[in-house]
Each structure stands twice: as structure tokens, then as C-alpha cells.
Amino acid sequence: MAEHLVEHTLAGIRLVGYSLAGEESVVAAPELNVCFDVGKAPSEILSVDHVLLSHGHMDHAAGLAYYLSQRNFVGNAPGCVLAPAALEQPIRNLLRVWCELEGHMTPAVVVPMRPGDEHAVRKGLVVRAFAVNHGVPALGYAVIDVRHKLRPEFIDKSGPELVALKKQGVEIQYALEVPLIAYCGDTAEGAYLELDMVRRAKVLILECTFFDPEHVKRARAGYHLHARDVARILPRMENERVLLTHVTRRTSVREAKATLTKMLSPADAERIQFLMDGKRRRAAPPPAFIKDAADRE
Ligand SMILES: [Zn+2]
């Protein structure tokens, strides 16, 4: 069971996850029905309908087939996996190999994504992909609340007048976009940091893998962020909160926090939160369907 997951509520958004570089990375926003990467598919995320896969590295993608298969067991709708377009075929191949192993095909919805592509999560909530910089096909994802507002020039019109204008084909509304979360996956610095949907997201989820001054080269070689990079990036970001993920096993969360905090202004230090610096969720009892799964395999 996934008693290792940690939970935070940042800017009013509940986030549940686990992230250590090279081991496992998964962050779900259950109320928004999205999960950023899938890690080893902890049971808490199985009811989330959309997995937004940033790239194919094992620590982020290992549980993909398991996530889809477990959903199938409980009779949930097929899981919907958004992934960099270059990974669509490899994911289908993976599912085909599992079909050979298991003797039946697990249903899945695989949506190839390119920078700028959008996918509707529900009415008024979209995911938009953006390019990140990780040396392999990789995307970040912004979850955007889209509200339709009356254009200011029509604010004094009466209801019937508005209906009449609409009938004439006049656009009386405009879309107001509020980016709720920007998830950057594994990435070095890049142009994505200048995008409004990233800079202004209420919550920015950013990796911060390395902390040791001697590991700057290591960060560059692996297209990862070093604490120094994060300290340089943060002052120009307008996010209410910044959730830091993907810390190397070499550095404890306590050390990581102390090292980074020293490099930040008090205001920026106040905004950051390390994902793994939180309360562990209590082990949930195994859901009933796990027993069913045991009966079937
Ligand atoms: Zn990783």
C-alpha cells in the first residue's frame, strides 16, 4: 500500500505524492482529477482519471501499465494517459507486450501531446502541454481553469439584449484563464520558465535534484536543476507556492531545505515547500478490489 505518500494543500489545492530522483515520482491533484507522472502507481492515484506523463524515465513511468490494469479490475473507465507524442507508440508497444504476458489487452486511452496542445479534463478545466528541457522527449503540463466572462463593453446590457446579441453571432464573452498548477517534470532551465501559464500558475511544481556545489556538472549532464538554478529562477516567478520535487537520495530533505533556504530571500523561502517534507499519509486499508485482483491472477 502506498503509505509512503505525502500530502500538502497549497493555494487551496490538495496534492498527494512521492518523489525521489531515480526512485519514484508521482504527484496527484485528486480534486482536479489529474496525476503528474505515475511513479510505481500507488493505490491512492488509481481513481484519478488522467495521468500526465512528462517523460519515459522509469522513476516516472514504471507504473503505467499497472495503473491502467488496476483501473480495469475495478471497472473504472480506461485510464487516460497524456504523453509526449514520441512516446505514444512505445506506450502502445508496452501494453501489447503486457497483453502477450497476460493473455488479455488492458484498455487505455493514450493521447499524444505536443507543446501547446490542450486536453479537456472536464468543463472549464484544461491541460496544456509545454516543452521542457530534459534531453529526451519531455513535456510539462499546466492545469488551467477557464472561466467565461462577459466582455466589459456588454456589462450594462440586459439579459434579453445579451441573448439578442448572441443570436446575431456577437462574441459577448471572453475566456479568462487561471493556471492552477504548472508541472515541469524533470528539466533543466529553459524557455518554459517564461511562459505565463508557468510563471503565473498558483502552484509551480519544479524539480530541484542536486544541492552539493560539486554536483552542478552532474545537474547539467542529466538536464536537471541544481539548488543554485532554483534560487536564480524563483525571484522572477509569480507563483503563490512552489512545490519542489525529485531531490536526490544523496541529500536529506532537511539538508535540502536548509541549503536552498540560505540562498533565497525570506519571501521566496516562505513560498517553497519540499514535497517530501510533509506528513506521511496513514496507510489506507487495502481497497476491496485488491482482493478481487488477487482472485483473478
Ligand atoms: Zn526522474
Ligand SMILES: [Zn+2]
Ligand atoms: Zn528523467
